[in-house]
Amino acid sequence: xxxxxxxxxxxxxxxxxxxxxxxxxxxxxxxxxxxxxxxxxxxxxxxxxxxxxxxxxxxxxxxxxxxxxxxxxxxxxxxxxxxxxxxxxxxxxxxxxxxxxxxxxxxxxxxxxxxxxxxxxxxxxxxxxxxxxxxxxxxxxxxxxxxxxxxxxxxxxxxxxxxxxxxxxxxxxxxxxxxxxxxxxx
Numbered sequence: 279x280x281x282x283x284x285x286x287x288x289x290x291x292x293x294x295x296x297x298x299x300x301x302x303x304x305x306x307x308x309x310x311x312x313x314x315x316x317x318x319x320x321x322x323x324x325x326x327x328x329x330x331x332x333x334x335x336x337x338x339x340x341x342x343x344x345x346x347x348x349x350x351x352x353x354x355x356x357x358x359x360x361x362x363x364x365x366x367x368x369x370x371x372x373x374x375x376x377x378x379x380x381x382x383x384x385x386x387x388x389x390x391x392x393x394x395x396x397x398x399x400x401x402x403x404x405x406x407x408x409x410x411x412x413x414x415x416x417x418x419x420x421x422x423x424x425x426x427x428x429x430x431x432x433x434x435x436x437x438x439x440x441x442x443x444x445x446x447x448x449x450x451x452x453x454x455x456x457x458x459x460x461x462x463x464x
Contacts, residue, residue, distance in 0.1 A: 305382035307419035323445045324420060326374045330359060335381065339363045339370065348373040350380050350388070357381060368447045372416055379415030384408050420446050421454045430455065435463070 310329065314321050319328040330337050336358035342348075347369070348361045359377040361370045380388060387408060421444055433439035437455075441448045452462070 307379075307415055307422070310378065310382070310419050311422060322425060323443070324375075326371055326378075330374065330378070333378075333381075335359055335378075337361070337374070348377055350377040357385075366447070368441070368445055368450075371420065371445055372447065372450055375416035375420050376412045378419065379412035380408065383411055383415060417450065417454050417457075420444065421450070423458060426454060426458065430460070435460075 311321050311324065313332070314324060314329050317328070317332050319325045319332070327337065334356070336353070336356055338358060338360045340360065340362075341364050342360070342362040344362075344364065346362055347365065348359065350357060350359050352358070359374060359381075361373045361377075363370070365373070426444070429440050429443050433443065437448050437451050441451045444451065
């Protein structure tokens with residue numbers, strides 16, 4: 279795998295800065311992490327299952343078609359996240375975080391539910407809109423900037439090792455690194 283080195287970050291035209299979109303509840307990735315800390319939940323890497331539990335959200339991990347990553351929906355007045363058990367555990371983690379992004383950012387927009395089929399695209403966070411916002415939310419929650427930079431330094435930029443420690447895909451690591459101003463070295 280390639281080694282990453284930091285480069286000077288310059289904003290790309292049309293690429294929004296990674297700021298925290300909020301809703302009335304003002305739930306951000308950082309507040310989710312703080313909530314986990316407040317409940318003695320491990321945050322390095324973030325224990326998503328425990329976080330989902332304290333939020334009172336149901337979690338179902340079950341087989342789905344390969345194209346379906348997961349969903350969030352309301353059932354009998356309670357939010358439930360479903361995750362494709364046939365996907366790699368790292369992808370399942372990102373799906374849970376992505377759906378928590380929808381829960382935090384889009385509850386007022388998604389009605390009784392939303393299904394997701396594509397989380398990350400090779401060119402970045404995906405198309406504009408709520409899917410992109412949920413991807414950014416998930417990325418910031420699973421790979422907070424300070425922790426991410428620390429892990430990059432500890433592993434000398436080895437994407438595979440970083441991915442393993444953060445329990446996310448190599449693609450998620452590469453995209454987060456790119457958006458934090460790192461570049462792949464040859």
